Amino acid sequence: SKADDPDAGKGQRVMIIGGDGYCGWATALHLSNRGYEVCIVDNLCRRGMDDSLGFNSLTPIRGIHERVRKWKEVSGKDIELFIGDVCDYEFLSATFKKFEPTAAVHFGEQRSAPYSMMDRTKAVFTQTNNVMGNINLMYAIKEFAPDCHLIKLGTMGEYGTPNIDIEEGYLTVEHNGRTDTLPYPKQGNSFYHLSKCHDSTNMIFCTKAWQMRTTDLNQGVVYGVATEETMMDPALINRLDYDAVFGTALNRFCIQAAVGHPMTVYGKGGQTRGFLDIRDTVRCIQIACDNPADKGEMRIYNQFTEQFSVNELAALITEAGKKIGLDPQVINVPNPRTEMEEHYYNAKNSKLQDLGLEPHLMSDALMDSLLKIIIEYKDRVDKSLILPGVNWTESASVGQQLEK
Numbered sequence: 001s002k003a004d005d006p007d008a009g010k011g012q013r014v015m016i017i018g019g020d021g022y023c024g025w026a027t028a029l030h031l032s033n034r035g036y037e038v039c040i041v042d043n044l045c046r047r048g049m050d051d052s053l054g055f056n057s058l059t060p061i062r063g064i065h066e067r068v069r070k071w072k073e074v075s076g077k078d079i080e081l082f083i084g085d086v087c088d089y090e091f092l093s094a095t096f097k098k099f100e101p102t103a104a105v106h107f108g109e110q111r112s113a114p115y116s117m118m119d120r121t122k123a124v125f126t127q128t129n130n131v132m133g134n135i136n137l138m139y140a141i142k143e144f145a146p147d148c149h150l151i152k153l154g155t156m157g158e159y160g161t162p163n164i165d166i167e168e169g170y171l172t173v174e175h176n177g178r179t180d181t182l183p184y185p186k187q188g189n190s191f192y193h194l195s196k197c198h199d200s201t202n203m204i205f206c207t208k209a210w211q212m213r214t215t216d217l218n219q220g221v222v223y224g225v226a227t228e229e230t231m232m233d234p235a236l237i238n239r240l241d242y243d244a245v246f247g248t249a250l251n252r253f254c255i256q257a258a259v260g261h262p263m264t265v266y267g268k269g270g271q272t273r274g275f276l277d278i279r280d281t282v283r284c285i286q287i288a289c290d291n292p293a294d295k296g297e298m299r300i301y302n303q304f305t306e307q308f309s310v311n312e313l314a315a316l317i318t319e320a321g322k323k324i325g326l327d328p329q330v331i332n333v334p335n336p337r338t339e340m341e342e343h344y345y346n347a348k349n350s351k352l353q354d355l356g357l358e359p360h361l362m363s364d365a366l367m368d369s370l371l372k373i374i375i376e377y378k379d380r381v382d383k384s385l386i387l388p389g390v391n392w393t394e395s396a397s398v399g400q401q402l403e404k
């Protein structure tokens with residue numbers, strides 16, 4: 001398709017904040033390969049968190065400088081690198097002046113709900129890092145690049161699990177005979193998810209006050225590791241988290257199945273969420289870049305392709321695993337989180353598909369290839385990192401949980 005032309009992104013200069021992370025790295029390469037001028041901004045704090053907590057990616061990821069060098073070798077394309085913190089406004093200003101982005105894609109936040117619930121310090125860090133970074137970014141756009149389109153990663157978790165259908169960002173309400181279209185009610189279920197609610201509220205305000213162009217992408221849980229570009233060379237491989245803090249549901253279950261650890265369904269397992277393949281994450285960002293909001297307009301898309309309950313995921317992996325000779329088992333572990341385990345869930349997701357997204361739905365082929373990549377690296381798994389150690393009700397004011 002046209003979106004895959006080598007010059008599909010001609011004229012666009014896209015700053016990928018958080019470009020050393022799971023979604024950001026895949027997106028940076030995807031856009032670079034299609035002719036977008038790309039730079040990566042990252043302070044590498046995520047690698048530091050893994051080091052402090054003793055976690056590792058299942059896949060052996062290379063340092064960011066080596067990644068970018070290898071990309072140049074493989075593709076002939078340059079990705080400019082800016083190592084620094086978006087909470088540092090001087091750094092961010094200099095980066096904006098140097099790169100002059102037409103779009104800024106903001107992945108650069110602390111993104112784990114369990115991490116944000118470990119203790120008070122990490123709750124405060126999560127909200128400070130996320131909310132302050134996003135405010136700085138909006139000021140930088142206002143000051144240095146007023147036409148720049150802000151594409152901000154939000155989360156489906158901003159909506160919580162209401163007993164009515166979830167719309168894409170806005171809800172039309174009739175109340176006492178009058179009607180208005182309002183931001184959809186926000187019910188984040190961790191300090192992390194709440195940081196995204198606060199970001200969205202700040203964005204609505206700045207979009208109007210400063211006539212900004214903004215898009216908020218309420219993304220579901222991402223799964224998979226392979227994209228076209230990250231598989232071009234072993235040094236380009238993407239990260240895949242399996243620990244109980246940064247590992248997400250489907251990725252964790254596949255890794256558990258591959259190493260013979262029972263799949264850890266929390267509580268009753270009726271928790272239902274939206275999911276998408278990482279190959280669709282990169283497409284959705286490209287679509288957002290190619291469809292900038294008007295000045296003063298904040299677009300909100302629900303970025304997921306299918307809904308599953310945790311029990312359904314475990315059942316799908318059990319079947320796929322059996323086909324390749326594994327014998328996946330399930331255990332119901334006491335739910336460390338405070339969340340509904342049986343609930344109504346029906347979220348809309350048509351806007352990105354209307355703009356051209358062709359979803360990669362969960363399939364045997366995907367599970368098969370994901371399980372095979374995982375098996376290749378399974379000796380790197382430290383099984384002691386699999387069981388959950390962070391409990392919502394026990395979040396401490398001092399000291400961190402996870403001491404084993």
Ligand code: NAD
Nearest residue numbers: 018020021022023042043044045046085086108111219222
């Ligand atoms: P990740 O932790 O792999 O990557 C985030 C990157 O941002 C890291 O490289 C980190 O070093 C960087 N970063 C964090 N704070 C920064 C700061 N202040 N300055 C500069 N860089 C900073 O996370 P991910 O899974 O790639 O998620 C990316 C974004 O997408 C997050 O905003 C997350 O909330 C959102 N999201 C992720 C998922 C998912 O399933 N992974 C689902 C929905 C939404």
Ligand code: USQ
Nearest residue numbers: 111112113155156157219220221248249264265266271310
């Ligand atoms: N779960 C299990 N067993 C596990 C891991 C998770 O049953 O081993 C359950 C959780 O209890 C939860 C659901 O699976 O009900 C999803 O948990 P998760 O860890 O996969 O995802 P979550 O904490 O919601 O966070 C992840 C990303 C976050 C992103 C969010 C999208 O880390 O950055 O915002 O997915 S969403 O879920 O739509 O809010």
